[in-house]
Amino acid sequence: MKHTIKHNPSYALLDVELSPGESIQAEAGVMVYMSDDIHINSILGGGFLAAVLRKILGGESMFFNVFTAKEKPVNVGFAPDLAGDIFKLNVSDTPVVIQKGSYLCSETAVSLKTRFGGLKSFFSSEGVFLLEAGGSGSLYLSSYGGIVEVNVDGEYILDTGHMVAFEKTLDFTVSKTGGWKSTIFSGEGLTMRFKGHGKLWIQTRVPRGFISWLMRFLPS
Amino acid sequence: MKHELIGKPDFPVVKITLNDGECIVAEAGAMVSMTSNIAIETSARGGVMGSLKRMVFSGESFFQNKFTANGGSGEIIFAPETMGDLHFRELKNEALILSRGAYVCGSPDLKIESKWGGFKSLFGGEGLMFQKIEGTGSLFFSSFGAIEEIVINGEYVIDNGHIVGFEPSLDFSIEKVGGLKSLFLSGEGFVCRFKGHGKAYIQTRNHSSFAVWADGWRKVESRQ
Amino acid sequence: MKIDIKYKPGFAMACVTLDADDKIRAEAGTMVAKSANVNMKTEKASRGGVLKSLKAAFFGGESFWMNIFSTNGTKGEVKLAPTLPGDIILEELDNSTIFVQSTGFLGAEDSIDIDTKFQGLKGFFSGESLFFLKLSGKGKVLLSSYGGIEKRNVSGSFIVDTGHIVAFDESLNYKIEKFGSWKSFLIGGEGLVARFSGHGNVWIQSRNVPQLGQWLRATLPPKKK
Numbered sequence: 001m002k003h004t005i006k007h008n009p010s011y012a013l014l015d016v017e018l019s020p021g022e023s024i025q026a027e028a029g030v031m032v033y034m035s036d037d038i039h040i041n042s043i044l045g046g047g048f049l050a051a052v053l054r055k056i057l058g059g060e061s062m063f064f065n066v067f068t069a070k071e072k073p074v075n076v077g078f079a080p081d082l083a084g085d086i087f088k089l090n091v092s093d094t095p096v097v098i099q100k101g102s103y104l105c106s107e108t109a110v111s112l113k114t115r116f117g118g119l120k121s122f123f124s125s126e127g128v129f130l131l132e133a134g135g136s137g138s139l140y141l142s143s144y145g146g147i148v149e150v151n152v153d154g155e156y157i158l159d160t161g162h163m164v165a166f167e168k169t170l171d172f173t174v175s176k177t178g179g180w181k182s183t184i185f186s187g188e189g190l191t192m193r194f195k196g197h198g199k200l201w202i203q204t205r206v207p208r209g210f211i212s213w214l215m216r217f218l219p220s
Numbered sequence: 221m222k223h224e225l226i227g228k229p230d231f232p233v234v235k236i237t238l239n240d241g242e243c244i245v246a247e248a249g250a251m252v253s254m255t256s257n258i259a260i261e262t263s264a265r266g267g268v269m270g271s272l273k274r275m276v277f278s279g280e281s282f283f284q285n286k287f288t289a290n291g292g293s294g295e296i297i298f299a300p301e302t303m304g305d306l307h308f309r310e311l312k313n314e315a316l317i318l319s320r321g322a323y324v325c326g327s328p329d330l331k332i333e334s335k336w337g338g339f340k341s342l343f344g345g346e347g348l349m350f351q352k353i354e355g356t357g358s359l360f361f362s363s364f365g366a367i368e369e370i371v372i373n374g375e376y377v378i379d380n381g382h383i384v385g386f387e388p389s390l391d392f393s394i395e396k397v398g399g400l401k402s403l404f405l406s407g408e409g410f411v412c413r414f415k416g417h418g419k420a421y422i423q424t425r426n427h428s429s430f431a432v433w434a435d436g437w438r439k440v441e442s443r444q
Numbered sequence: 445m446k447i448d449i450k451y452k453p454g455f456a457m458a459c460v461t462l463d464a465d466d467k468i469r470a471e472a473g474t475m476v477a478k479s480a481n482v483n484m485k486t487e488k489a490s491r492g493g494v495l496k497s498l499k500a501a502f503f504g505g506e507s508f509w510m511n512i513f514s515t516n517g518t519k520g521e522v523k524l525a526p527t528l529p530g531d532i533i534l535e536e537l538d539n540s541t542i543f544v545q546s547t548g549f550l551g552a553e554d555s556i557d558i559d560t561k562f563q564g565l566k567g568f569f570s571g572e573s574l575f576f577l578k579l580s581g582k583g584k585v586l587l588s589s590y591g592g593i594e595k596r597n598v599s600g601s602f603i604v605d606t607g608h609i610v611a612f613d614e615s616l617n618y619k620i621e622k623f624g625s626w627k628s629f630l631i632g633g634e635g636l637v638a639r640f641s642g643h644g645n646v647w648i649q650s651r652n653v654p655q656l657g658q659w660l661r662a663t664l665p666p667k668k669k
Contacts, residue, residue, distance in 0.1 A: 007592025010230035010454030040624035145231035230454035365455035
């Protein structure tokens, strides 16, 4: 499987070339173009219950599309809904935890598990629903805006909306920013406090931030 | 204080390294991430009236956050809300006029004041109030799209929705572009004619046009 | 006429330098800035009568009016940018014809003829305004995309999601059809796609305009009527 990421970082598009017999699994609705002789199968994501849970909690589609090359090599292009970058991770020994909406596609040898973020993340608008990618193979994630990789060693604080993914070696708690006054008035909402040693990927913009900016200019 | 702009020009963030005891002021909601030794303090800078004026007229947040590094140096990342570039300018005992919502963060010594654009901007429908940033220190401001710096020497015409900021040495007048027919049909609305010598910053997308486009997609709810 | 495209690919802007006799026609509302010696005139989108312009506005989803920029005899400059974020690409038509989806047109040299092709009933099923402007003649054309723009040479058959089409050569045929099997069409979240066949270029944008609209529809508070 060969891949090229084009038009990055702001409106990235992933082009995947599949050799006969190879497959790639993608989030529903992300296909931009494809060769004529590609085989498509639509499957439930991570089992029925997980798929339903995903639909209810994450607002994501219940289905994935699996694209397979039959006799000839084929190309398929993928892009997320919103503006931003696409980046590739190699999943091997350390599983990666992904924020809802950041999953784009992956090799079929990568396993995806629905992970309930727990009650703590209920208080923030994001992070309620997380995916855990295990197994081994290429995983492609998308970010709203650019992507910044942070090596956490000790403690690190992140606004919940900016979280894309982190290595499972990191643990997090959700907490308020500063004092109570800051929590209510600072506009920062809740933050994630990461502890441990591992990589964290953050996105440089938050969709709801763009919406609140836009609302100031809407015709009244 | 040191800074690094990461990911220019489309969706950049600014990473600021504060020495022990140093602080920086930012718009509410601009913080992306930080090391755990940074304290956050929320206040209505410039008093309640000043903050109210800033919020109502300049589209800025009522409260602003002050971030201070305690017990060693600390690192903090800020991002604007909109899609587009982030521009740095070191002010040296001078002023810069910014349009609504362009201010992201800056040195605590900079004075931010809402400025009445005058009746002339009433007709422009945009940027009724500008912000005047004055003093000495680092300033970071954002744009919808890329930022282009234009050195004006003489006259230059900019669409109102594309102005990010300009130096106070420039004089401007709001006018229509083209003939009377163009006023209603061209989709251009009003433009700013700048005169004099100084720098203007323009953004490559128009927030008003985009908002009108977005508005067309909104659901319509009938009033009960 | 010299055209320089800056700030590619995220928020591209076309800087057009006009000489004495140059004229450029641009989609309404796309002017960013201009030098003081450039004049703007507003005219009907299509030449050849009000009816033709009406057709362009109604079916093409474009503004009824376009702006024509020219100079007063000296060198001047006008900067143009589309409403949506994304790229701009410059194409030179050499007595050829391309079809451009409604949001993909930014501007064209005055020598280019602009007409509307009614895409036909098949487009209605996709729920997207699959209306195309027909640009023909000899001269410069500016296409804009939501996201990046990619020119792909089709030889044989190629499938593109309808929301990602910017433009295509007249030499290509296309057919709107469902995505994959009936099952995939219903649950695969892709909806309808366009199958291009023949030989020619298709310009693809890396983001989907109706998807952005749907996202705004879902996230913005409703309007009161």
